[in-house]
Amino acid sequence: MFQVTQEKFSGPFDVLLSIIEARKLEITEVNISQITTDFLAYVRQLQEKNYVEIGDFLVVGARLIFIKSREILPKLTPIDGEEEGNLELQLQLYREVKHISKLLAEIYLVRPMFGRGYFEGCAPEFLPGRNLTLSSLQKSLSHFFIFNTPHVSSKIERRIVRIEEKVEDILKRLESGLHFEFNELFKEKERIEIIVLFLALLELMKAGVVTPIQNEEFGGITVGRG
Amino acid sequence: MCKKSIEALLFVYGEPLSLREIAKMVGIKEDEVSRVLDELKNEYQEKGIVLLAHEGNFSFSTHPDVSGVLKDIIAKNLEEPLTPSSLETLSIVAYLGPITKVDIDDMRGVNSYFTLKSLLVRGLIHKKDQEEKGSLYDITFDALRYLGVTNRTELPSYDEFKEKLVRIRENFIHK
Numbered sequence: 001m002f003q004v005t006q007e008k009f010s011g012p013f014d015v016l017l018s019i020i021e022a023r024k025l026e027i028t029e030v031n032i033s034q035i036t037t038d039f040l041a042y043v044r045q046l047q048e049k050n051y052v053e054i055g056d057f058l059v060v061g062a063r064l065i066f067i068k069s070r071e072i073l074p075k076l077t078p079i080d081g082e083e084e085g086n087l088e089l090q091l092q093l094y095r096e097v098k099h100i101s102k103l104l105a106e107i108y109l110v111r112p113m114f115g116r117g118y119f120e121g122c123a124p125e126f127l128p129g130r131n132l133t134l135s136s137l138q139k140s141l142s143h144f145f146i147f148n149t150p151h152v153s154s155k156i157e158r159r160i161v162r163i164e165e166k167v168e169d170i171l172k173r174l175e176s177g178l179h180f181e182f183n184e185l186f187k188e189k190e191r192i193e194i195i196v197l198f199l200a201l202l203e204l205m206k207a208g209v210v211t212p213i214q215n216e217e218f219g220g221i222t223v224g225r226g
Numbered sequence: 227m228c229k230k231s232i233e234a235l236l237f238v239y240g241e242p243l244s245l246r247e248i249a250k251m252v253g254i255k256e257d258e259v260s261r262v263l264d265e266l267k268n269e270y271q272e273k274g275i276v277l278l279a280h281e282g283n284f285s286f287s288t289h290p291d292v293s294g295v296l297k298d299i300i301a302k303n304l305e306e307p308l309t310p311s312s313l314e315t316l317s318i319v320a321y322l323g324p325i326t327k328v329d330i331d332d333m334r335g336v337n338s339y340f341t342l343k344s345l346l347v348r349g350l351i352h353k354k355d356q357e358e359k360g361s362l363y364d365i366t367f368d369a370l371r372y373l374g375v376t377n378r379t380e381l382p383s384y385d386e387f388k389e390k391l392v393r394i395r396e397n398f399i400h401k
Contacts, residue, residue: 116240
């Protein structure tokens with residue numbers, strides 16, 4: 001009896017071929033009919049997971065039974081209009097197909113070649129823009145030197161922002177209304193001023209002079225009287 | 227000059243170009259293009275780039291010898307191994323294509339509908355519809371690249387396999 005292995009068969013021909021090879025037989029019609037029992041035993045244990053696949057096995061099983069019965073009843077001929085097909089020929093051809101599919105598996109993805117399409121998306125796109133010219137580069141480079149020469153930077157004065165000043169600012173705002181949006185104070189202010197404004201707000205909060213309300217994280221702050 | 231132009235076209239396009247397309251773009255006859263392509267193919271044999279030819283279409287590709295360097299960069303995108311059914315079907319299409327589904331089914335003894343679908347989706351084969359007979363399936367450029375051959379005749383035992391098929395069929399007729 002043919003031992004069913006765990007090997008994945010690609011279809012009924014694969015199973016037939018395995019049985020024939022396991023028995024070291026030539027592919028002839030007589031031999032094929034001899035292994036009918038083994039083949040049917042294999043089909044019987046197939047789990048009905050895939051009906052399409054099972055169907056293919058049943059078709060071949062039926063053909064085997066037909067060949068076998070013809071041996072017993074030599075006068076049996078296919079019903080009119082029904083192509084019998086030749087299992088012996090098909091199996092011999094299939095054996096060759098099986099052979100080349102092994103050869104193909106040996107070279108598949110072993111030494112692949114790549115076209116340019118494989119690199120699509122790997123490299124950043126090159127979009128230089130119309131204004132990229134030698135002179136535009138030169139111009140921007142000269143700007144760079146102007147702004148970075150030492151005598152220019154030495155002229156920058158440091159502004160001193162006092163926290164007391166800002167406390168006054170906030171209190172003045174509160175005189176004109178019950179509350180105001182803290183962000184409004186930032187308009188057109190330098191970063192250092194905004195920082196000091198915030199410190200002033202914290203100071204006033206600590207002293208209980210104002211009550212800030214922030215409804216959501218990173219949301220605007222409404223400042224009201226304490 | 228036209229050799230340089232053809233080379234440049236193939237480089238820029240990246241995608242396979244047919245004889246007709248090249249002839250039209252360069253403004254010369256197809257057989258002239260064909261002759262130039264033969265020359266190019268020979269010239270490129272020792273380079274990192276090779277010229278691929280498949281069913282009258284041509285494309286540059288990296289040489290299989292350098293796949294080691296490129297595989298790591300690109301291999302992330304290369305899919306899972308093929309199942310025995312897919313491999314079998316791909317072999318038939320590779321060696322005998324363009325071929326109809328009926329002929330594939332006949333050789334495999336099973337309905338290859340789902341296997342063909344999966345090969346189509348993976349870009350390993352393509353389908354060409356015909357008006358009267360069923361659609362014809364053939365291997366794609368990408369699949370040839372994965373296999374590392376510049377032409378289907380370079381597939382292992384190609385001639386031997388074809389001869390065998392003819393011989394098996396003849397034996398049968400004699401019987």
